[in-house]
Amino acid sequence: MIDFETIQVVAIKLTFAFLMVGAVMTMAGYSVLAERKVSAWMQGRVGPNRTVLPLVGSVPVIGRFLQGLGIFQPLADGLKFLFKEEIVPGHVNKLYYYLAPIVALVPALTTMTVLPFGEFTNADGNFVPLILADLDIGILFILAVSSLGVYGIVLAGWSSNSKYPFLGGIRSSAQMISYELAMGLSLLPVFLWVSEPGSSVSSLSLVEIVRAQNSSTWLLLIQPVSALIFLIALFAETNRLPFDMPESETDLVGGFHTEYGSFKFGIFFVAEYAHIVIGSAIFTLLFLGGWNFLPWLDNPWPSSWIGTLIGTVWFLTKTIGLIFFFIWIRWTLPRFRYDQVMNLGWTKLLPLALANLVFYILLVTWLDQSNFNLP
Amino acid sequence: MSTVDILFYFFALLALGGGMLMICSKHPVPAAMFMIVSLVGVAALFVLLEAFFLAVLQILVYAGAVMVLFLFIIMLLDVGPEGGKASRMKLISGFAGAFFTALLVVVFLIMVQSSGWINNGEGWSEISDTNEFTNGSNLIFSASVKSFGYGLLTKYMLPLQISGFLLLAAMVGVIVLSKKASEEGSN
Numbered sequence: 001m002i003d004f005e006t007i008q009v010v011a012i013k014l015t016f017a018f019l020m021v022g023a024v025m026t027m028a029g030y031s032v033l034a035e036r037k038v039s040a041w042m043q044g045r046v047g048p049n050r051t052v053l054p055l056v057g058s059v060p061v062i063g064r065f066l067q068g069l070g071i072f073q074p075l076a077d078g079l080k081f082l083f084k085e086e087i088v089p090g091h092v093n094k095l096y097y098y099l100a101p102i103v104a105l106v107p108a109l110t111t112m113t114v115l116p117f118g119e120f121t122n123a124d125g126n127f128v129p130l131i132l133a134d135l136d137i138g139i140l141f142i143l144a145v146s147s148l149g150v151y152g153i154v155l156a157g158w159s160s161n162s163k164y165p166f167l168g169g170i171r172s173s174a175q176m177i178s179y180e181l182a183m184g185l186s187l188l189p190v191f192l193w194v195s196e197p198g199s200s201v202s203s204l205s206l207v208e209i210v211r212a213q214n215s216s217t218w219l220l221l222i223q224p225v226s227a228l229i230f231l232i233a234l235f236a237e238t239n240r241l242p243f244d245m246p247e248s249e250t251d252l253v254g255g256f257h258t259e260y261g262s263f264k265f266g267i268f269f270v271a272e273y274a275h276i277v278i279g280s281a282i283f284t285l286l287f288l289g290g291w292n293f294l295p296w297l298d299n300p301w302p303s304s305w306i307g308t309l310i311g312t313v314w315f316l317t318k319t320i321g322l323i324f325f326f327i328w329i330r331w332t333l334p335r336f337r338y339d340q341v342m343n344l345g346w347t348k349l350l351p352l353a354l355a356n357l358v359f360y361i362l363l364v365t366w367l368d369q370s371n372f373n374l375p
Numbered sequence: 376m377s378t379v380d381i382l383f384y385f386f387a388l389l390a391l392g393g394g395m396l397m398i399c400s401k402h403p404v405p406a407a408m409f410m411i412v413s414l415v416g417v418a419a420l421f422v423l424l425e426a427f428f429l430a431v432l433q434i435l436v437y438a439g440a441v442m443v444l445f446l447f448i449i450m451l452l453d454v455g456p457e458g459g460k461a462s463r464m465k466l467i468s469g470f471a472g473a474f475f476t477a478l479l480v481v482v483f484l485i486m487v488q489s490s491g492w493i494n495n496g497e498g499w500s501e502i503s504d505t506n507e508f509t510n511g512s513n514l515i516f517s518a519s520v521k522s523f524g525y526g527l528l529t530k531y532m533l534p535l536q537i538s539g540f541l542l543l544a545a546m547v548g549v550i551v552l553s554k555k556a557s558e559e560g561s562n
Contacts (some may be wrong), residue, residue, distance in 0.1 A: 089484060095410075139521060140431045148437030150409070154446055158404055166450070173447040180440060 015231040016132060017113075024112050029074040030212035031323055034271075037070060037326045041315035048073040081266030089160075089259050096159035101267035103261070104152025108274040116207045116283055118291050120310035121303050129207040130312065139191075142282060143184060146237065148302045150176040152271065153239075153246050153256045157215040163356040168255030171338060175236055178345035179243075183233035185353035186226045189360035190219055190286060206282075210290030217295040225356045226313040227287045229349055234283060235346070238275040241330035245341055280322035286314060288322075291315040383423055390416030403449045407442060414438045517525050 007190060033048065040047030056072075066072070088097065111186045118130035135141055150172055160362035192203060194212040199329020221375045236243040247255035256269050284290060291311035293299045301307040336344070393413030400406045414437045421430035527535050 069478065096405075135427065137428055137431055140435060144435035144439055147435060150443055151446075153407075154443070154450070155408075158450060170450050173443050173450070177440060177443055215558070231533075257386065343386045 002243060007335045008228075013132070020112055021109060024109070024277055025270070027277045027323075028270050028364075030270070031273045031276060031327075033070055033074050033076065035327050036073070038324065039331045041117035042328075042331045045053070051076045052210065057266070062100045072224060078266070081263050081269075083260035086263070087261050089162075091252065092259060093159040093161060095257075096155050098264070100152050100156035100159060100343045101264045101271070102152075103155060105271040105274070106151060106269050107149040107152075107303070108278065110145045111278050113282070114141050114184060114206065114289070115278065116285065117281070119207075119210075120305060120308040130237075131207065132310070134207060134310050135205065136302070137204045138211075139187060139204050139282075139286075142206075143180075143187075147176070147180060149271070149275065156260065157246070157256040160256075162259060164252045165256050166252070168246040168248070168252050168258075171248075172239070172256065175239075175243065175245050175341060175345070178234045178342060179236035179349070182229055182345065182349040182353045183237065184298055185350070185357055186233065186270075187286070188357050189223055189226050192360055192364055193219070193222065193337045206285050206290075210285055210292065213289040215293050215298075218287060218289040218292075221295060223287075223356075223360070225352065229281075229353050230286070230354065231283065232349060233287075235326075235329070236268065236341070238279050238326075239272065240276065241325055242328045242333045242336055244335065244343060245338055248335060250335075276326050277319070280319045280326065281323055284318045288318050379423060381521065383420070386416045386419040388416075389413070398551045404446070407449060411438050411442050414442070428523060457467050495508065515551075 036344065037047040039045075039372050049068045051064065051072045052067040053072055053075075057067060084112075088094070113132040116129045116131040116134070119127050120130065122128050130351065153172040154169045157165040157172065159168070160166070190209070194209055209219075235241075239246055247257070249255065252258070257265055260268060289295070291314055293301075293314065299311065301310040380535060391415050393409045393411075393416055397406045397413060400409060416432060418433040418438070420428040420429075533539035
């Protein structure tokens with residue numbers, strides 16, 4: 001049943017999976033640093049600039065420079081979470097209290113399996129995407145798995161057995177239901193456009209979306225309204241600041257993680273930033289052309305492995321730019337009131353998403369009927 | 376036993392065990408959690424049948440949306456562990472349980488008698504091989520999204536519309552009923 005070849009394939013897949021988890025977790029860790037540095041920059045402060053490794057600090061110029069950037073801060077933060085005293089309040093529901101951080105982190109890390117980040121040409125001249133599992137229904141998989149992430153917050157709120165976390169949990173579940181619909185509806189026109197009649201593309205795969213944007217324009221320019229709705233819903237689903245209802249520390253103390261400390265809190269923290277990293281990557285793939293160069297331009301790099309590398313770095317650059325945008329918004333806008341969040345979701349975003357869908361259905365049908373070539 | 380078999384028994388156990396624990400747990404929040412476990416187990420069984428689209432829809436709609444709504448209502452109304460109310464319902468639930476167990480046994484017996492056990496899935500291939508499904512086009516029946524979409528919007532258009540209309544009627548009914556109750560409450 002199990003021969004050498006199977007073991008080899010499994011080993012390669014496992015290595016790739018570990019590399020991918022490592023990359024995303026590192027990016028999540030450094031997003032925390034970026035958050036602190038960018039917020040400090042926006043408020044005229046310095047930000048973390050003291051932490052340094054013993055030997056590196058004594059290297060003449062580079063050591064001081066890295067220390068000033070705060071490069072070693074995430075390491076210190078991680079160790080701090082790990083070594084803090086493990087306090088469990090007496091009034092919590094133990095099983096669900098421990099389960100909640102895990103439930104929050106696992107979906108965030110699972111979605112990365114269908115996240116493509118580059119493409120190379122193999123010996124036969126076929127394009128092979130760099131992806132852990134090239135699913136036909138990639139985007140649906142991401143929506144489905146990321147919708148499970150809310151249980152972490154709801155469970156944390158419920159099992160803490162005290163008022164503020166409970167309110168945070170309730171708010172989180174209501175917010176998630178409200179914005180999931182708008183998010184799904186905003187994606188339909190995108191896939192409708194890419195798989196219009198006559199084109200070879202007819203799947204919900206993220207790889208196909210990126211290929212459709214190759215040497216044509218970015219979907220952001222064709223479908224600005226879809227992109228806007230998706231971005232707003234993404235902020236709501238990742239619980240980022242204009243929408244951080246479950247946390248809202250000024251009225252709910254700490255929201256769902258009030259009763260959490262040490263490493264369990266650290267896991268919630270990492271899960272939030274992993275959601276941001278993956279959300280940014282998805283937005284880049286859908287609307288910013290993925291690893292393609294610029295709108296209406298062919299990729300200037302060769303199609304060898306160097307081109308693959310440059311394409312992947314270009315994709316990461318866009319993703320990091322979007323993470324910066326997430327942080328920028330957080331330190332610019334005040335938080336919505338809870339009823340404003342509900343109002344925006346149900347009476348503004350949802351009708352807008354429906355109208356947007358109907359508009360693109362009519363447009364695609366008209367273009368198809370009149371045999372007009374799409375740009 | 377191949378790997379698929381082991382996985383099948385594991386996920387079947389997950390689905391059935393989750394369902395069992397759901398009806399046995401006293402508090403509604405753990406009950407909802409066990410129901411999610413059960414739904415995920417069923418989704419995994421769909422994956423083993425290579426029906427990825429159905430599996431993803433199962434997670435997206437049931438585990439991801441419907442159960443979040445359930446939990447929201449449970450937490451909003453702050454339903455505690457069930458108390459004395461249950462004992463009054465004991466007779467009715469006993470009858471209902473006995474009736475549906477009997478029904479299950481009868482259906483199972485009929486299934487075994489008519490088909491002589493599950494004859495290696497031959498019945499299924501008959502359904503999927505017919506050209507009827509694809510309405511004469513050269514689209515092959517498969518578990519892909521395109522196949523589903525084509526079938527639903529051509530041959531099964533009427534059932535799709537009818538089920539959509541039924542859901543709409545149910546929704547309007549719920550709104551009418553709940554509105555009435557809240558007006559009485561406020562008066």
